[in-house]
Amino acid sequence: MNAPATITRDLRAEFPGLTTAEGQPWHYLDTAATAQKPRAVIDAMARALGEDYATVHRGVYARSAEMTLAYEAARRRIARFLGGLEEEVVFTRGATEAINLVAQTWGRTNLKAGDRILLSQLEHHSNIVPWQMIAAEVGAHIDVCPLTDDHCIDLDAAEAMLTERHKLVALAHVSNVTGSVLDAKRAAALAHKVGAKLLLDGCQSAPHMGVNVSALDCDFYVFSAHKLYGPTGIGALWARAELLDAMPPWQGGGAMIDRVTFEATTYAPAPQRFEAGTPAITEAIAFAAAADYVDAIGRDQIHAHEAALVTRLRRELGAMNDVTLFGPADSAGIVSFAIDDIHPHDLGTILDEANVAIRAGHHCAQPLMDYLGVPATARASFGLYSTEADIDAFIAGVARTRRIFGKA
Incomplete structure (x- = not known):
């Protein structure tokens, strides 16, 4: 069976919340917390x-x-x-x-x-x-x-x-x-x-x-x-x-x-x-x-689109030897991780300076944090409007954060 086609059109223009007050793209990677709203809604x-x-x-x-x-x-x-x-x-x-x-x-x-x-x-x-x-x-x-x-x-x-x-x-x-x-x-x-x-x-x-x-x-x-x-x-x-x-x-x-x-x-x-x-x-x-x-977009298409983004982000984070990834490789639109010696809140704050929004914390799942042996994780989560450009901005922000913390 052929895999379902991913989303081909850029949906960002249909979501007014994905632009900053200055007219710049807002790289919103916190859809698991709450999704942005399309104009139709x-x-x-x-x-x-x-x-x-x-x-x-x-x-x-x-x-x-x-x-x-x-x-x-x-x-x-x-x-x-x-x-x-x-x-x-x-x-x-x-x-x-x-x-x-x-x-x-x-x-x-x-x-x-x-x-x-x-x-x-x-x-x-x-x-x-x-x-x-x-x-x-x-x-x-x-x-x-x-x-x-x-x-x-x-x-x-x-x-x-x-x-x-x-x-x-x-x-x-x-x-x-x-x-x-x-x-x-x-x-x-x-x-x-x-x-x-x-x-x-x-x-x-x-x-x-x-x-x-x-x-x-x-x-x-x-x-x-x-x-x-x-x-x-x-x-x-x-x-x-x-x-x-x-x-x-x-x-x-x-x-x-x-x-x-x-x-x-x-x-x-x-x-x-x-x-x-x-x-x-x-x-x-x-x-x-x-x-x-x-x-109207198609749930199979949405899933395939987000799965492709998850695959790329996990690959790029997995190439960093100080990053711990949580969850399976085929996760549904969510990538949780930790970077050695960088608290997720610090990462989230620095990413925000570059218009990249992620979730950092225990995600209302404190027993799971105890199980994983961490106080918190950083979480990037995708929606149907997410793009490769969001990952580019996110990876650039992670690289900047690592430099700030003295990591080559």
């Missing part, structure tokens, strides 16, 4: 905030009805983006809230004392802390799956660890530090073999590769719009319909009810049951516009 949100704006689900006037249709069309669009059904998608404030929702609803209902939850060594804090909180509340226990030598989740170890006491497996589909890609179908098979559910943190997979929740066979999938070239403040939880139907509401208020009296309240069906209050209307519409933008 900005315009969609501006229209929704302006001439199209009205509330949803309440008004009997025409514009409210039209906005309600647009909001629910956005839900259908995100469901289609994931390969799921409209009634299986809950809009949340982001992936963090989506995981907390599952922990506080499904978890509180289904976990009990003595049950076990399996996480991995490379999880983002958002896929650790909510499970710690519910485990402490109900008396469940957390197990941690180790990593392979190239910093991927070790599913052989997971298979050996899993027992019928495990009720949930929650793993990153793609690591936000190493870029390693989980064999999600195998993870699902292992979880289901012992009767556990599988939650996938898709923040770093949904923007960079094709995702089909049916094919992955997961039970829950979460991701955030702002990493998909969309707005902040909104994300999505996909869950199997039968699981959502059985989950109690988490937050109470308007829109999530059927009937309220002072004696008792009945609740709306899923997914509305989990969307209390006035929703993020304009953000949802822009979220759908971001999905349209990504699919």
Whole structure:
């Protein structure tokens, strides 16, 4: 089979944030933290905030009805983006809230004392802390799956660890530090073999590769719009319909009810049951516009484009004998590394002087930093707008940093 074509046109002009105030190129290599926004998404949100704006689900006037249709069309669009059904998608404030929702609803209902939850060594804090909180509340226990030598989740170890006491497996589909890609179908098979559910943190997979929740066979999938070239403040939880139907509401208020009296309240069906209050209307519409933008380019093309950039950057960094690379060679759009005797924060500061933006720190993955034996890493992460020129500027900035620190 031929490899998919990479992106051929220069997309930078479609992203106003990729130019400095002085009109110079900004070499943005922090897309894993948050993606820049294309004009198409900005315009969609501006229209929704302006001439199209009205509330949803309440008004009997025409514009409210039209906005309600647009909001629910956005839900259908995100469901289609994931390969799921409209009634299986809950809009949340982001992936963090989506995981907390599952922990506080499904978890509180289904976990009990003595049950076990399996996480991995490379999880983002958002896929650790909510499970710690519910485990402490109900008396469940957390197990941690180790990593392979190239910093991927070790599913052989997971298979050996899993027992019928495990009720949930929650793993990153793609690591936000190493870029390693989980064999999600195998993870699902292992979880289901012992009767556990599988939650996938898709923040770093949904923007960079094709995702089909049916094919992955997961039970829950979460991701955030702002990493998909969309707005902040909104994300999505996909869950199997039968699981959502059985989950109690988490937050109470308007829109999530059927009937309220002072004696008792009945609740709306899923997914509305989990969307209390006035929703993020304009953000949802822009979220759908971001999905349209990504699919118009092609997720296979995006993945191939970013993979080529990762290959080049790892090759150039690997040629420096004072650089330690983390993660596998085929990471998904992310390159994390450390340079001997240069703190990542110092590197990030010096690169910023040359209009190169990277992430430096623990990346909300402190247990992984402990596992790797470093306080922090430097991370360059690519998006669909990234170019060879970004790597050129980055490598030049690394060379300058090494000179400043007395490295030939």
